[in-house]
Amino acid sequence: MIRVGVVGASGWAGNSHLPALAALEEFEVTAVATTNQASADRAAAAHGVRHAFAHARDLIAHPEVDVVVVSVKASGHAAVIKAALAAGKHVVSEWPLGIDADEAAELTEAATDAGVVHAVVLQGHHSPNARFVADLLADDRIGTLESVALVAEGAPWGGSRIGPNLMFGLDPSEGTTILTIMAGHFLATLECVAGPLIEVSARLPRTHDRVLIAGTQQWAPNATPSHVLLHGLLAGGATASVAVHGGNGPARYGFRLELVGSEATVTATPTQPGSFIHWGDWDIRIGAETLTVPDTYRTVPAGVRSGPPANIAALYQEVARAITEARQPHPSFETALRHHRLLAAIEQSAADGTVRRIP
Numbered sequence: 604m605i606r607v608g609v610v611g612a613s614g615w616a617g618n619s620h621l622p623a624l625a626a627l628e629e630f631e632v633t634a635v636a637t638t639n640q641a642s643a644d645r646a647a648a649a650h651g652v653r654h655a656f657a658h659a660r661d662l663i664a665h666p667e668v669d670v671v672v673v674s675v676k677a678s679g680h681a682a683v684i685k686a687a688l689a690a691g692k693h694v695v696s697e698w699p700l701g702i703d704a705d706e707a708a709e710l711t712e713a714a715t716d717a718g719v720v721h722a723v724v725l726q727g728h729h730s731p732n733a734r735f736v737a738d739l740l741a742d743d744r745i746g747t748l749e750s751v752a753l754v755a756e757g758a759p760w761g762g763s764r765i766g767p768n769l770m771f772g773l774d775p776s777e778g779t780t781i782l783t784i785m786a787g788h789f790l791a792t793l794e795c796v797a798g799p800l801i802e803v804s805a806r807l808p809r810t811h812d813r814v815l816i817a818g819t820q821q822w823a824p825n826a827t828p829s830h831v832l833l834h835g836l837l838a839g840g841a842t843a844s845v846a847v848h849g850g851n852g853p854a855r856y857g858f859r860l861e862l863v864g865s866e867a868t869v870t871a872t873p874t875q876p877g878s879f880i881h882w883g884d885w886d887i888r889i890g891a892e893t894l895t896v897p898d899t900y901r902t903v904p905a906g907v908r909s910g911p912p913a914n915i916a917a918l919y920q921e922v923a924r925a926i927t928e929a930r931q932p933h934p935s936f937e938t939a940l941r942h943h944r945l946l947a948a949i950e951q952s953a954a955d956g957t958v959r960r961i962p
Contacts, residue, residue, distance in 0.1 A: 605923060608634035608654075608662040610683050611674035612646040615697070615911075620672055621650045623916035626907040629923040630670075636662040659683045663690050670695060670720075670922070676771060677778035678702055684710050688717040695722045695922060699787060700939035702778030707943040711936040722922050722932045723939035727792030727881035729917035731900035736862070736869060736887060737796045744889060745864025748841045751797045754848075755858035755880060757785035761829040761849015764815035773814065773825045782807060782946060786831040786847045788881040789858070791934075791942055793845070797862060798838045800945060801961050805833035807953040810849070833949055853877060860885075882911050 607624055609616050612635035624630045634654035637643040647655035656662045663671055663686050671687035673680055673696040681701055687694050694714065700723050701707040714721040727733055740748055759765065760772060760781035772779045794800060810829035813822045831847040857873035858880045867889050874884040887894045901908055903916040918932075925932035941961075948959035 605630050605926060606633045606667050606669045607631065607672060608636065608665065608668035608670070609672040609674060610636045610659045610662060611672075611697075612650075612652075613637040613642045614674065616672065616674035617646060617649070619911035619915050620674055621646075623903075623907055623912040623919055625650065626904045626912070626916055627919055627923070630919060633667040634662045634665055660686060663687050663692060669693060670926075673697060677783070678771075678776070681706055681710060685713060688713050688719065691717065691719060693720040693922075693926065695724065695919075696936075696939075697724045698791075698939065698942075699778055699783045700936060700943065702776065704940070704943040704947040707936075707940045711940045714936045720922065720925050720932060721936045722918065722925070723934050723936060724915060724918060725788065725791040725881075725934045725938065725942065726914035726918055727788055728795050728934050728938075729914045729921065730792060730795070730881060731896050731917075732871065732885040732887065733792050733795045733880075735894075735896045735900050736871060736885075739869060739889070739894075740797065740862065740864075744867065745862065745869055746866030748797060748837075748839060748862060748864050750841055750863045751793065751837065751843045752861045752863075753789065753793055753843075753845045753858065753880075755785070755789050755846070756850060756852075756854040756856065756877075757781040757831070757847040758850035758852030758854050760785055760827075761810070762814070762851035763811050764817045764851050765823070766817045767819070770816065770823055773823055773827055775827050780827040781847060781849050782828055782831050782949065785879075786845070786949075787942065787946060788879065789847060790845065790945065792881045793843070793860070796860075797841065797843070799941075799961070800835045800843060801838050802836040802958060803833050803945070803948055803952055803961065804835070804958045805831070805949040805952040807831060807950065828953075831949070833952075854879075857883065882914050884909070 636656040640657040643655035670693040807828035829849040835843040854877040860871040862869040871885040921932045952959045
């Protein structure tokens with residue numbers, strides 16, 4: 604049994620990581636930590652966890668924790684990850700790994716030196732839908748892939764107003780923007796299907812220099828993009844066009860993905876309108892033919908096969924195998940670093956108008 608401690612258990616993790624872990628027999632959640640003891644106690648009671656802490660350091664030091672899950676704001680990742688690595692604990696970090704590519708590089712080097720298992724939650728890598736469509740392309744179902752187009756909604760980021768709990772996302776130094784969070788996950792999923800981007804030309808327009816704080820009459824300055832627009836070249840030679848539109852939400856259509864081949868075109872849209880490409884199920888078509896993802900692509904228990912826990916549970920299955928086999932899981936911190944460098948290339952291209960190669 605692999606014992607897990609979750610740092611940041613009262614936020615996103617409560618609706619995703621904790622249900623995913625509870626459904627998997629390989630894991631036991633033994634500890635949670637939040638910013639104060641009262642919320643930690645509530646999270647522990649809600650999920651049947653033995654130990655609750657008001658500080659990450661106490662969770663990391665506990666002998667009943669083998670894996671530390673880092674699910675706090677991106678600007679807080681580095682401190683928790685470094686402490687966990689220093690204690691010799693395996694680490695599963697939410698995306699983004701750090702606030703930028705430089706911090707991601709530092710954390711990746713530290714994790715490699717520590718010799719522990721390290722994973723990042725780019726859950727699109729474990730989407731049954733993404734893996735199925737990738738196999739369609741590999742099996743030559745549409746001929747040679749010639750172009751890819753993705754249009755997706757990036758709400759709640761990039762709009763004219765924002766919830767009070769998301770105001771930190773108006774400051775690019777926090778590492779949480781429509782580029783890093785929404786486009787970051789969407790591009791990772793696209794690359795799982797169609798292969799890596801090797802070249803990008805991008806724009807990051809900022810429509811709103813200040814935004815309304817929802818439920819108030821107050822405005823806050825905004826220094827982050829409202830939309831993400833890019834053209835690129837994939838390693839296999841196909842072109843890519845991506846538009847992530849910001850907004851106030853809720854999302855209306857979610858996304859539309861088109862993969863144009865020399866013989867046919869695959870289209871994918873969300874089964875549940877408004878859901879995101881990296882965690883929802885897809886309606887998949889080749890021409891007029893509707894395809895069903897075979898059950899062999901779905902490895903997680905039936906109770907967590909939908910919504911945010913589904914692909915995160917599949918990631919944890921991969922982490923369990925990696926620990927048993929003494930190898931790194933996919934996606935690892937190395938995967939995250941490469942993806943951070945893609946986002947940095949997008950930022951550089953948007954800043955100076957140049958075409959950027961991906962390191």
